[in-house]
Amino acid sequence: MVASLKVGIAGLGTVGASVVRLIAQQCAVLGVRCGRKIEVVAATARKRKKRGPDLDRIRWVDNAKKLAADPEIDVFVELMGGDGDPAKAAIETALANGKSVVTANKALLAKHGLALAALAEKNKVALNFEAAVGGVIPIVKTLREGMAGNSFARVYGILNGTCNYILTRMEREKLPFDVLLKDAQRLGYAEADPTFDIEGYDTAQKLAIVASLAFGIRVDERAINVEGISSLSPEDLEAADELGYRVKLLGVAMRTAKGIEQRVHPTMVPKDSAIAQVMGVTNALSIDAHGINPITLVGPGAGGAATAASVVADIGDIARGVRTAPFGRPTAKLVVSKKAPMQRHEGGYYIRLLAVDRPGTFATITKHLAAQKISLESIVQRHSDAAPHGGDDPKSPAKPAPVILITYATTEDAVRRALKAIKKQGVIAGHPQVIRIEKN
Amino acid sequence: MVASLKVGIAGLGTVGASVVRLIAQQCAVLGVRCGRKIEVVAATARKRKKRGPDLDRIRWVDNAKKLAADPEIDVFVELMGGDGDPAKAAIETALANGKSVVTANKALLAKHGLALAALAEKNKVALNFEAAVGGVIPIVKTLREGMAGNSFARVYGILNGTCNYILTRMEREKLPFDVLLKDAQRLGYAEADPTFDIEGYDTAQKLAIVASLAFGIRVDERAINVEGISSLSPEDLEAADELGYRVKLLGVAMRTAKGIEQRVHPTMVPKDSAIAQVMGVTNALSIDAHGINPITLVGPGAGGAATAASVVADIGDIARGVRTAPFGRPTAKLVVSKKAPMQRHEGGYYIRLLAVDRPGTFATITKHLAAQKISLESIVQRHSDAAPHGGDDPKSPAKPAPVILITYATTEDAVRRALKAIKKQGVIAGHPQVIRIEKN
Numbered sequence: 001m002v003a004s005l006k007v008g009i010a011g012l013g014t015v016g017a018s019v020v021r022l023i024a025q026q027c028a029v030l031g032v033r034c035g036r037k038i039e040v041v042a043a044t045a046r047k048r049k050k051r052g053p054d055l056d057r058i059r060w061v062d063n064a065k066k067l068a069a070d071p072e073i074d075v076f077v078e079l080m081g082g083d084g085d086p087a088k089a090a091i092e093t094a095l096a097n098g099k100s101v102v103t104a105n106k107a108l109l110a111k112h113g114l115a116l117a118a119l120a121e122k123n124k125v126a127l128n129f130e131a132a133v134g135g136v137i138p139i140v141k142t143l144r145e146g147m148a149g150n151s152f153a154r155v156y157g158i159l160n161g162t163c164n165y166i167l168t169r170m171e172r173e174k175l176p177f178d179v180l181l182k183d184a185q186r187l188g189y190a191e192a193d194p195t196f197d198i199e200g201y202d203t204a205q206k207l208a209i210v211a212s213l214a215f216g217i218r219v220d221e222r223a224i225n226v227e228g229i230s231s232l233s234p235e236d237l238e239a240a241d242e243l244g245y246r247v248k249l250l251g252v253a254m255r256t257a258k259g260i261e262q263r264v265h266p267t268m269v270p271k272d273s274a275i276a277q278v279m280g281v282t283n284a285l286s287i288d289a290h291g292i293n294p295i296t297l298v299g300p301g302a303g304g305a306a307t308a309a310s311v312v313a314d315i316g317d318i319a320r321g322v323r324t325a326p327f328g329r330p331t332a333k334l335v336v337s338k339k340a341p342m343q344r345h346e347g348g349y350y351i352r353l354l355a356v357d358r359p360g361t362f363a364t365i366t367k368h369l370a371a372q373k374i375s376l377e378s379i380v381q382r383h384s385d386a387a388p389h390g391g392d393d394p395k396s397p398a399k400p401a402p403v404i405l406i407t408y409a410t411t412e413d414a415v416r417r418a419l420k421a422i423k424k425q426g427v428i429a430g431h432p433q434v435i436r437i438e439k440n
Numbered sequence: 441m442v443a444s445l446k447v448g449i450a451g452l453g454t455v456g457a458s459v460v461r462l463i464a465q466q467c468a469v470l471g472v473r474c475g476r477k478i479e480v481v482a483a484t485a486r487k488r489k490k491r492g493p494d495l496d497r498i499r500w501v502d503n504a505k506k507l508a509a510d511p512e513i514d515v516f517v518e519l520m521g522g523d524g525d526p527a528k529a530a531i532e533t534a535l536a537n538g539k540s541v542v543t544a545n546k547a548l549l550a551k552h553g554l555a556l557a558a559l560a561e562k563n564k565v566a567l568n569f570e571a572a573v574g575g576v577i578p579i580v581k582t583l584r585e586g587m588a589g590n591s592f593a594r595v596y597g598i599l600n601g602t603c604n605y606i607l608t609r610m611e612r613e614k615l616p617f618d619v620l621l622k623d624a625q626r627l628g629y630a631e632a633d634p635t636f637d638i639e640g641y642d643t644a645q646k647l648a649i650v651a652s653l654a655f656g657i658r659v660d661e662r663a664i665n666v667e668g669i670s671s672l673s674p675e676d677l678e679a680a681d682e683l684g685y686r687v688k689l690l691g692v693a694m695r696t697a698k699g700i701e702q703r704v705h706p707t708m709v710p711k712d713s714a715i716a717q718v719m720g721v722t723n724a725l726s727i728d729a730h731g732i733n734p735i736t737l738v739g740p741g742a743g744g745a746a747t748a749a750s751v752v753a754d755i756g757d758i759a760r761g762v763r764t765a766p767f768g769r770p771t772a773k774l775v776v777s778k779k780a781p782m783q784r785h786e787g788g789y790y791i792r793l794l795a796v797d798r799p800g801t802f803a804t805i806t807k808h809l810a811a812q813k814i815s816l817e818s819i820v821q822r823h824s825d826a827a828p829h830g831g832d833d834p835k836s837p838a839k840p841a842p843v844i845l846i847t848y849a850t851t852e853d854a855v856r857r858a859l860k861a862i863k864k865q866g867v868i869a870g871h872p873q874v875i876r877i878e879k880n
Contacts (some may be wrong), residue, residue, distance in 0.1 A: 026589055029656070032769045033588050130586070137735055138578060138586035146570070146578035148473045149466055149752030216469070274738055277717045282733070292746045293722070295577055295739030298714055305731040312589030322762050329472045 004037035005319040006072055010064040010090055011079030012045040012055060015104060015131070018308035019077065020055055026312070034319035038312075041072055046080075064090035068097065075100045075318055077311060083107035088116075095119045095127065100323070102314040104131035104307055110205035113212070113219035114334065117326035127326040128314035133206045134159060134283045135306035137299040141313075142287070143213040144328040150289035152214040154254035156267075156438060159206040161281030161301050162190045162197040163229050163249040167237070168279045171246065174234040189281060199228030200249060200264040207251030207264060210285065212327045214253060215260045217337035219327060224251075225342045227265035236352060236433055239404045240268050243378060245350075246276040250438060261340040266435050268350050273440040274298075286440070294440065343413040348377065348437035351407070351415070353422070354400040354429040361427045365403070368421040372414035380404040400429040406437070444477035445759040446512055450504040450530055451519030452485040452495060455544060455571070458748035459517065460495055466752070474759035478752075481512055486520075504530035508537065515540045515758055517751060523547035528556075535559045535567065540763075542754040544571035544747055550645035553652070553659035554774065557766035567766040568754035573646045574599060574723045575746035577739040578753075582727070583653040584768040590729035592654045594694035596878060599646040601721030601741050602630045602637040603669050603689040607677070608719045611686065614674040629721060639668030640689060640704040647691030647704060650725065652767045654693060655700045657777035659767060664691075665782045667705035676792060676873055679844045680708050683818065685790075686716040690878060701780040706875050708790050713880040714738075726880070734880065783853040788817065788877035791847070791855070793862070794840040794869040801867045805843070808861040812854035820844040840869040846877070 007023070009016050020040050023030065031037045042059045044067045050056060061067040068076045068090045076094035078101060080087045087108050094101050096119065103109070109116070109132055120127035130140040134157070138146070143155070158164050166180045173180075181198065184190035196202050204224045212219040229249050240247050245268040253262045269276045274296035278284040283301025288294045300306040317324075327334060355361050369376065381403055407415070419432050447463070449456050460480050463470065471477045482499045484507045490496060501507040508516045508530045516534035518541060520527045527548050534541050536559065543549070549556070549572055560567035570580045574597070578586070583595070598604050606620045613620075621638065624630035636642050644664045652659040669689050680687050685708040693702045709716045714736035718724040723741025728734045740746040757764075767774055795801050809816065821843055847855070859872050 022589055026591060029591065029769075030589060032656070032773045033765075035765075035770075136587070136590075136729075136732055138582045141581060141586045142578045145757060146581045146753050147576070147749060148756040149462055149470060150576075150749050151466060151469065216472070272719075274717065277714065279712075289576075289749065292576055292743070292749060293740040295737070297735070297737055299735030300733040303732070306733065309587060309590050309729065309732060313586050316588040317585060320764065322764075324760065324762075325473075325475075329469075330475075333472045 002036040004039050005074050005315070006039060006041045007075045007077055007315060008042040008061070008067045008070055008073035009040055009077045009079065010044050010067055011081070012043055012051060013079065014304035015307045015311065016045070016079045017051065017055060018304035019079070019311050020058065022308050022312050024054060030316060034316045036319050038315055038319050042067055042070055065093050068094035068099065073099060075102060075315055077315070078103040078105055081105055081107065083111045088112055091116055092119060095123050095125060098123050098125055100126040100318045102128045102311055102318070104129065104311060106132040106205040106209060110208040110219060110221040113209065113327070114331060118331040120326055121331055126318050126323045128317060129209070129326070130314050131307045131310035133209050134285060135299065135301040135303065136309040137283060137285065137297045137301065139210065139285050139297060140213060142297060143210065144324055147287065147289060148328070152255070152287065152289050154252065154288040155210055155214045155285060156250050156252040156275070157210070157285035158248055158275060158278050158283050159203045159251050159301065160197055160249060161283060162194065163203070164278065165189050165281045166198070167229060167232070167247060167249065170232065170234050171237045171241065174238065176234060177230055177232060198230055200226040203249060203251045203264045207253060207262060210251070211253035211260060211262050211337070212334065215255065216329055216334055217260055218334045220337060223262055223337045223339045225263040225265070225339070229266050231433065232266055235402065236435065239352065239380065240350065242380065243406060244271050245269060245437070246271055247435060248275060250275070252438060256340070258344060259340055260337050261345065262337065263342065263345070268435050268437045270440055343411070343416065345412040345436070346409055348409055348439070349407045349415050350435040350437060351405040351419070352433040353403045353405070355403045356400050356427050356429055364425050364427045365422055368418045371421070372410070372418040374410045374414055374418055375408040377406045377408050442476040444479050445514050445755070446479060446481045447515045447517055447755060448482040448501070448507045448510055448513035449480055449517045449519065450484050450507055451521070452483055452491060453519065454744035455747045455751065456485070456519045457491065457495060458744035459519070459751050460498070462748045462752050464494060470756060474756045476759050478755055478759050482507055482510055505533050508534035508539065513539060515542060515755055517755070518543040518545055521545055521547065523551045528552055531556055532559060535563050535565055538563050538565055540566040540758045542568045542751055542758070544569065544751060546572040546645040546649060550648040550659060550661040553649065553767070554771060558771040560766055561771055566758050566763045568757060569649070569766070570754050571747045571750035573649050574725060575739065575741040575743065576749040577723060577725065577737045577741065579650065579725050579737060580653060582737060583650065584764055587727065587729060588768070592695070592727065592729050594692065594728040595650055595654045595725060596690050596692040596715070597725035598688055598715060598718050598723050599691050599741065600637055600643045600689060601723060602634065603643070604718065605629050605721045606638070607669060607672070607687060607689065610672065610674050611677045611681065614678065616674060617670055617672060638670055640666040643689060643691045643704045647693060647702060650691070651693035651700060651702050651777070652774065655695065656769055656774055657700055658774045660777060663702055663777045663779045665703040665705070665779070669706050671873065672706055675842065676875065679792065679820065680790065682820065683846060684711050685709060685877070686711055687875060688715060690715070692878060696780070698784060699780055700777050701785065702777065703782065703785070708875050708877045710880055783851070783856065785852040785876070786849055788849055788879070789847045789855050790875040790877060791845040791859070792873040793843045793845070795843045796840050796867050796869055804865050804867045805862055808858045811861070812850070812858040814850045814854055814858055815848040817846045817848050
């Protein structure tokens with residue numbers, strides 16, 4: 001009989017408690033599946049308090065670093081969060097002590113993943129983090145192992161449930177961003193300080209991990225261009241709908257002639273694409289590998305039970321004696337990814353302008369687009385009673401009318417220059433809304 | 441430097457050739473990802489003929505069994521197909537000789553998977569078969585490893601591209617089954633003898649593998665209830681659409697109080713479910729684990745490159761030294777799955793009847809449904825000018841009118857008994873169409 005695998009858990013919040021319970025409930029089947037028993041033998045958390053008999057039974061250790069060095073444990077599970085100490089120091093201690101580590105800490109991995117992977121490698125132990133990206137969805141495993149033979153062109157996904165929840169309701173109920181954010185906070189889908197989620201940083205941290213796995217680059221969140229969803233309005237989603245698109249906050253990493261482009265921003269995706277079907281707090285990742293049609297993985301990206309499922313599967317791999325390079329290849333083989341400037345991004349664009357109602361407005365707009373070699377796929381005027389090219393109707397002389405332009409593939413630089421020139425001519429009011437289009 | 445992993449391939453059709461090419465193209469990155477070089481050193485196929493310089497360069501072996509025993513190879517890749525010899529004998533030879541095996545052969549696994557897994561176990565080698573189910577979609581890996589800590593309630597999916605292609609076009613173009621099948625054959629999406637695909641047997645073989653992985657039962661295609669799509673008509677799909685459903689050929693395995701129910705049949709799924717979005721030849725599997733929202737994996741389920749991707753990933757796992765129990769647990773722990781009689785299936789039903797136009801017809805139908813305790817969620821009469829309860833209109837006295845009934849959850853037994861009784865009363869023409877409903 002093989003000795004049981006002994007687990008120590010740092011962090012007993014929703015996820016930590018779910019991990020303890022899942023291991024207890026599934027004890028027998030885990031033993032059969034992994035060839036040895038898995039048991040939680042020690043734990044620590046910020047506060048020592050009553051948490052129910054199943055958690056109180058576990059041996060208590062004073063702090064994470066002490067737990068990480070505990071001679072009884074084989075695996076250190078870090079569920080404290082935070083992009084530095086005490087989580088970082090505790091993981092380093094565990095790895096240096098020859099213990100495998102399982103973590104759900106995307107923030108820490110996006111910042112220090114490379115150094116931690118190198119330390120795991122040096123000590124010949126596992127560093128697993130399926131739970132850090134997309135909850136129970138097997139994103140890490142699929143990129144690292146399931147498609148190990150493939151070369152990737154693009155990976156893109158919905159990696160933040162809060163944003164997708166807000167955008168889903170904005171599309172369906174046509175309510176403004178602020179109202180929906182407050183509702184999401186009330187329902188517990190958004191934090192009191194929602195910046196991290198809605199401005200795209202959470203998505204960026206997950207994308208950094210995904211991009212490293214897919215393209216063999218060093219995980220580095222600073223290489224990512226990030227824009228959030230706070231500037232979006234129901235008008236944009238309505239216009240997108242009419243044109244056959246949905247708007248999603250996507251994290252996109254793709255191979256270009258200039259290197260790996262990594263970006264997080266509101267994106268128009270064709271309504272019939274797999275990613276466009278993903279609604280509410282659900283997450284998804286689409287993977288374009290060379291020579292094959294895309295695969296899409298969809299599921300709950302957060303929540304105690306969903307995250308715990310991936311933590312326990314990662315522990316299971318360690319129990320079965322599997323050790324994979326954390327980012328899919330030895331750290332020395334991971335290459336530096338420079339931040340690709342967004343100005344050089346190529347693609348289609350959605351542009352919403354408020355055109356001033358006077359003769360020649362349309363001619364001015366189209367002239368400056370043409371000067372930047374931007375071709376238009378479609379033009380939609382939202383209110384025909386205030387036509388921007390008109391001015392014949394004296395009853396509505398000064399009301400600017402929304403105009404929506406969809407461009408064929410061009411560069412971001414060209415779009416920015418054209419809009420700057422158009423603004424200078426005084427033919428548009430306010431700030432133009434620009435949303436990038438991602439084709440499937 | 442670790443010695444390279446030497447691969448022998450039996451079968452050089454579309455998939456075999458794609459495997460050879462993918463390993464050659466990805467040689468460098470595979471070496472980095474797996475920690476050792478992977479090379480194809482020997483091959484065999486039914487006929488020795490010119491196949492292009494990349495394939496002709498490989499050392500030729502006379503037959504599969506000889507290749508399986510070849511002292512130079514570490515891994516035997518079986519891509520011959522067929523549910524018995526020579527594929528079976530060759531795999532047995534390889535396993536007995538201590539070589540790991542990778543296969544895409546669902547037919548063989550559905551029939552002899554248990555014995556082959558036991559042989560792999562005895563010889564302490566791997567038997568990997570990600571490519572046998574859903575092409576490049578990581579279905580085996582997700583059930584076997586990615587969700588190793590979870591207990592499953594239900595797994596269900598679209599596992600045959602031919603059927604989904606036909607149903608997608610039937611829904612969109614309202615063309616009858618025979619026309620679409622001929623078109624699918626012409627386009628190469630269906631075989632000359634399409635029975636295996638359209639009658640559900642291909643789906644059943646894949647479901648047998650999926651069910652074993654999810655529920656720890658012995659793989660056995662005979663335990664599956666199988667119905668195909670040939671009886672479906674555009675009228676059914678149109679009616680489903682109006683009621684908020686789509687019709688898909690699903691393979692479903694679920695835990696019930698009476699054991700694991702395994703079935704393949706046309707199924708009505710809610711239009712907003714992830715599985716309903718899957719169109720054309722694409723495959724998908726949804727996984728319901730206890731306590732978490734479902735995950736759905738979507739992608740190309742067939743084709744040389746997609747299948748080769750999974751074969752190569754399986755070889756990659758072997759190169760990295762990973763060996764998992766083929767069906768996720770030791771064969772001795774896999775339990776027998778009895779065939780659950782369909783009569784005891786519980787769920788909602790779609791019933792399409794041709795009601796004879798005379799007084800009392802509706803009363804007769806509803807009386808016999810009520811006698812079986814079947815409650816109706818909705819009733820749709822397709823042509824009001826030939827109302828089945830009427831008979832007042834002398835201009836259309838004898839034309840039977842289609843009536844569509846959607847039941848609340850009931851048993852198959854009750855539905856069959858009610859329909860038999862209704863038929864006996866002479867109030868319906870022809871054979872009633874019955875489609876099971878699967879809720880998400």
